[in-house]
Amino acid sequence: MQLENAPHGAAMSLEEARESALAFEQMLERVIIGQPRAIRLLIIAVFARGHVLLEGDVGVGKTTLLRAAARLIGGAFERVEGSVDLMPGDLLYHAFIDTDGKPRVEYGPAIRHGGDLAIFFFNEINRARPQVHSLLLRIMTERSTSAFNTEFAFPFLQVFADRNRIEREETFELPAAARDRFFMEVGISAPADPELRRRLIFDTVFHDTDALVGTLPNGLIDYRALPAIARAIQLAVRSSAAIESYTLSLWQGLARPQEVGIALDGVDMNRLILGGASPRGMAYLVQAARVQAWLEGRAMIVPEDIQAVFFEVIAHRIFLDPIYELRRDAIIGALVPAVLASVAAP
Amino acid sequence: MKRRVVLAALAWLAASASALAQVQSVELQPPRAFGYFAGNIIRLEAIIATDPGTRPQAASLPRPRTLRPWLDLRAVLVEAAGPGRYRARFDYQTLDAPLEAVQRSIPSVTLTFETPGGTASAVIPAWAFVMSPLRGLAPIGEAQQAVLMPDIAPRLSDTDRFRLPMAATALGSLLCLGLLARHHAWWPFRRRAARPFTIAERQIHRLAATPPDAAYRASLLALHRAFDAAHGKRVFATDLDGFVTSHPHFDAARDDIARFFAASRRAFFAEDISGASGEHPIEAVSALSHRLSQLERAAS
Numbered sequence: 001m002q003l004e005n006a007p008h009g010a011a012m013s014l015e016e017a018r019e020s021a022l023a024f025e026q027m028l029e030r031v032i033i034g035q036p037r038a039i040r041l042l043i044i045a046v047f048a049r050g051h052v053l054l055e056g057d058v059g060v061g062k063t064t065l066l067r068a069a070a071r072l073i074g075g076a077f078e079r080v081e082g083s084v085d086l087m088p089g090d091l092l093y094h095a096f097i098d099t100d101g102k103p104r105v106e107y108g109p110a111i112r113h114g115g116d117l118a119i120f121f122f123n124e125i126n127r128a129r130p131q132v133h134s135l136l137l138r139i140m141t142e143r144s145t146s147a148f149n150t151e152f153a154f155p156f157l158q159v160f161a162d163r164n165r166i167e168r169e170e171t172f173e174l175p176a177a178a179r180d181r182f183f184m185e186v187g188i189s190a191p192a193d194p195e196l197r198r199r200l201i202f203d204t205v206f207h208d209t210d211a212l213v214g215t216l217p218n219g220l221i222d223y224r225a226l227p228a229i230a231r232a233i234q235l236a237v238r239s240s241a242a243i244e245s246y247t248l249s250l251w252q253g254l255a256r257p258q259e260v261g262i263a264l265d266g267v268d269m270n271r272l273i274l275g276g277a278s279p280r281g282m283a284y285l286v287q288a289a290r291v292q293a294w295l296e297g298r299a300m301i302v303p304e305d306i307q308a309v310f311f312e313v314i315a316h317r318i319f320l321d322p323i324y325e326l327r328r329d330a331i332i333g334a335l336v337p338a339v340l341a342s343v344a345a346p
Numbered sequence: 347m348k349r350r351v352v353l354a355a356l357a358w359l360a361a362s363a364s365a366l367a368q369v370q371s372v373e374l375q376p377p378r379a380f381g382y383f384a385g386n387i388i389r390l391e392a393i394i395a396t397d398p399g400t401r402p403q404a405a406s407l408p409r410p411r412t413l414r415p416w417l418d419l420r421a422v423l424v425e426a427a428g429p430g431r432y433r434a435r436f437d438y439q440t441l442d443a444p445l446e447a448v449q450r451s452i453p454s455v456t457l458t459f460e461t462p463g464g465t466a467s468a469v470i471p472a473w474a475f476v477m478s479p480l481r482g483l484a485p486i487g488e489a490q491q492a493v494l495m496p497d498i499a500p501r502l503s504d505t506d507r508f509r510l511p512m513a514a515t516a517l518g519s520l521l522c523l524g525l526l527a528r529h530h531a532w533w534p535f536r537r538r539a540a541r542p543f544t545i546a547e548r549q550i551h552r553l554a555a556t557p558p559d560a561a562y563r564a565s566l567l568a569l570h571r572a573f574d575a576a577h578g579k580r581v582f583a584t585d586l587d588g589f590v591t592s593h594p595h596f597d598a599a600r601d602d603i604a605r606f607f608a609a610s611r612r613a614f615f616a617e618d619i620s621g622a623s624g625e626h627p628i629e630a631v632s633a634l635s636h637r638l639s640q641l642e643r644a645a646s
Contacts, residue, residue, distance in 0.1 A: 238616075240614060240615045240616065240617045241617065242614035242615055242617075243614075243615055299616075300615045300616045301615065302582075302583070302611055302615045303582050303615075304582055304583065304584045307582070340580070341579040341580055342579070342580065343580065344570070344571070344574060344580050345580070345582070345614075346566070346567060346570065346610070346614035346615075
């Protein structure tokens with residue numbers, strides 16, 4: 001299949017794009033060791049044009065992963081630290097006194113690169129105020145913003161955000177609607193394999209992340225081609241009636257787990273779920289599954305594709321009764337595999 | 347004058363008696379002298395009156411022993427019974443029942459006492475008694491009635507009042523046994539090992555009458571459900587390794603199972619039933635179900 005209207009001119013077949021994507025994955029795995037699943041999910045998000053909320057402890061390599069991805073994609077990378085006093089304007093402009101003593105206003109990180117902005121990393125998003133969230137959410141959904149009486153469009157933008165999950169003081173939890181707009185919520189933790197841990201600590205290659213990222217080729221995949229590739233993937237990978245009914249059954253199983261015979265310890269299943277996944281979430285699930293199938297070299301979705309992305313796409317969209325919210329991680333961690341284990345396909 | 351002579355003689359006699367014999371008298375206190383049978387104990391007692399300063403000589407006491415074939419001396423005891431008096435006690439036991447009532451005699455015993463001037467003897471005389479034979483009774487006439495009475499008929503207890511409690515207890519025991527059997531999964535609560543593949547094989551056999559495409563789909567579904575049931579959760583194509591690891595007896599059919607999953611994937615997710623059934627026909631599905639049900643039975 002030939003991709004039409006590739007903005008950079010060169011036509012690229014879907015098969016070539018897949019080879020680039022697999023090369024992209026291999027290079028990331030060389031630089032970020034012990035995170036094959038997070039890398040695969042990141043690539044799925046890149047080729048589905050979805051925004052990702054990263055969750056993980058400090059110093060496990062989230063920023064390095066994103067910087068490496070940004071370098072491979074090409075395009076501009078921006079990073080903002082969330083804090084209580086960060087205001088929406090801080091993302092859009094920067095006011096300062098120049099060397100001549102005159103006040104000056106320049107573009108802020110969100111619009112500084114104009115349409116070339118490819119990856120925008122918002123660190124500790126839950127430290128920022130809701131005003132900042134709303135600006136960011138608009139940029140995410142519409143891929144545009146207005147500043148200085150001008151519309152700025154970011155056709156190639158992909159937002160990654162990181163949520164600090166340890167501290168609760170001075171944080172503003174993302175509202176459900178905001179979390180629903182993230183394509184995936186990916187957990188990143190330090191690798192468990194002792195050999196990988198040893199390498200991460202003692203191998204000097206991993207100490208200097210700038211040099212490490214610098215070893216990667218710049219622009220392996222042209223970021224300007226990504227939207228077209230993503231559209232082509234969604235058109236090329238088909239979903240059968242069996243997979244559609246499987247997806248609907250999964251949705252049903254999430255909304256009413258007691259009806260598929262799921263019982264969790266110490267949980268009243270009848271009141272556990274306030275809301276299952278949204279239709280947008282289920283649509284994201286199918287999009288992600290299509291990209292996964294494409295990466296696996298298939299032109300059809302199989303249940304394993306759905307399962308491969310199910311937790312990261314769906315888990316953060318399940319809303320629990322408030323009394324179970326404090327145990328959310330444990331309950332969702334048990335509920336999602338139980339739903340996958342009990343719904344049959346075909 | 348004559349009277350003075352008699353008194354003097356008596357005084358001399360008394361004086362000489364006190365100088366020669368300090369044992370003054372031996373008084374036998376025998377039990378009854380009749381009605382003894384083999385094995386009876388006869389306790390013979392004698393009170394011996396002595397002068398002060400006289401003590402029985404322990405070495406002179408007879409040792410318990412067999413005296414006659416029909417008589418044993420079992421025990422001897424001499425004890426003080428007041429000032430100058432001693433009680434000698436002999437326990438004899440009769441043996442050897444005679445054929446008829448006979449008079450027998452326990453021999454006399456001589457005890458020696460130590461006195462200030464030497465020793466003195468006290469003779470306990472022999473004692474005769476009648477010993478009777480052991481003989482069965484031969485009652486006659488009315489007396490027989492008194493001796494041989496018919497057995498008293500046993501009294502029948504009233505058991506009716508225990509019937510209800512017993513039935514209740516038996517019922518309770520049965521119930522407890524049932525609960526125990528259920529707890530331990532004994533018969534009849536012991537469930538047969540599930541045979542999902544055998545069930546699937548039967549289902550696939552019954553599909554002969556249905557149209558080919560529908561039959562093919564149904565046969566694949568039947569086998570899928572059998573895999574789910576055998577594994578306890580849904581089995582997908584990529585779970586084959588895990589399935590075979592936890593059920594190693596199906597390893598022999600591993601390649602066939604992989605082909606089945608590939609065909610199922612083609613039939614359901616690529617919606618290419620004709621291609622799938624050309625590659626892996628319903629006969630192959632049926633053969634696989636037969637093979638798996640054999641492996642399943644062999645393993646259980």
